[in-house]
Amino acid sequence: MEFSMIKEILAREPKYRLVQVNQAIFSDLAESWDEVTALPKKLRETLQAECPLEINAELSLSDDKDTAKALIRLADGKFIETVLMRHEDGRNTVCVSCMVGCPMKCAFCATGEMGLLRKLTADEIITQVLFFSRFLKKENARVGSVVFMGMGEPFLNYDNVMQAVRILNNPECFGIGARHISISTCGIFDGIRKLTTEDIAVNLAISLHAPNDEVRRKIMPVAEGYTIAELLTVIDEYIAKTRRKVMFEYLLIDGVNDTDEMARELATILKHKLCVVNLIQYNDTGAFVASSHNRMNRFKEILEKAKIEVTMRYRFGRDIKGACGQLATGRN
Numbered sequence: 001m002e003f004s005m006i007k008e009i010l011a012r013e014p015k016y017r018l019v020q021v022n023q024a025i026f027s028d029l030a031e032s033w034d035e036v037t038a039l040p041k042k043l044r045e046t047l048q049a050e051c052p053l054e055i056n057a058e059l060s061l062s063d064d065k066d067t068a069k070a071l072i073r074l075a076d077g078k079f080i081e082t083v084l085m086r087h088e089d090g091r092n093t094v095c096v097s098c099m100v101g102c103p104m105k106c107a108f109c110a111t112g113e114m115g116l117l118r119k120l121t122a123d124e125i126i127t128q129v130l131f132f133s134r135f136l137k138k139e140n141a142r143v144g145s146v147v148f149m150g151m152g153e154p155f156l157n158y159d160n161v162m163q164a165v166r167i168l169n170n171p172e173c174f175g176i177g178a179r180h181i182s183i184s185t186c187g188i189f190d191g192i193r194k195l196t197t198e199d200i201a202v203n204l205a206i207s208l209h210a211p212n213d214e215v216r217r218k219i220m221p222v223a224e225g226y227t228i229a230e231l232l233t234v235i236d237e238y239i240a241k242t243r244r245k246v247m248f249e250y251l252l253i254d255g256v257n258d259t260d261e262m263a264r265e266l267a268t269i270l271k272h273k274l275c276v277v278n279l280i281q282y283n284d285t286g287a288f289v290a291s292s293h294n295r296m297n298r299f300k301e302i303l304e305k306a307k308i309e310v311t312m313r314y315r316f317g318r319d320i321k322g323a324c325g326q327l328a329t330g331r332n
């Protein structure tokens, strides 16, 4: 869907048409211009011919219905995946992709195996949220939060990601509060620094996954270029400037990063930081084995004893390969 093209067409129309079109796309969630009867027929026909509202996607639902994954076909024939997570308390979160594939090659991630095919435009990013907004409308529900944790590294597509964030946040579009939008990075310093200069207070998450450089370099090639100490200095600057809590994501992999000693090491490096650690169980991509529940609980206990705030991420959508680290498509 090409929102920029829609704006170009509307530039030839009276100003109130944009209000009508925003209402149709983002509030009424129209799936075809034929439904938008507030517009003159000729304009509808032009819009239908040049920027149709239809989204070409295949949907898979997990057995427990808590997770839905959409395989979206882009205009150039490439495919991306996007995931809807339905929480017990009724909240709905969409995990969006920002690239077709990813160049970062983290060893535990199926997307990384694809390499980078291309970056997504802002339009392609918000199309993913629009798809699930339409899906939820049928149940009178809405998308409450968006996380940039799907395919790709957001800070290597900074401008398009931030453009999408503004559309998500705009009250005339999705109206999703900045505090309900999270960007996750594997640790791109420029992006973290740039985010402190933005006037929109989104959440920052860091894919850490290791308590020391030796372990991190084994599973995340990005860590070859800098040390965790340097990364934490950049995070300290971020916290000092924004006063916002940072989330550290930590995927627990059996025998790789989940020992008691590593939990203590992690607690030491994160001590006194305004942060929360999100422990995630490894999801099968073939390369490693997931830590057991006992191990995860023990790791959590050690962090909590050291007064580190911890959450444990629910496992969403493993049966449809929609869980963390599992997004990949062989269709490209």
Ligand code: SF4
Binding pocket: 102, 103, 104, 105, 106, 109, 110, 111, 112, 113, 150, 151, 152, 153, 186, 207, 325
């Ligand atoms: S974990 Fe994120 S940054 Fe690493 S390869 Fe996968 S998509 Fe890329």
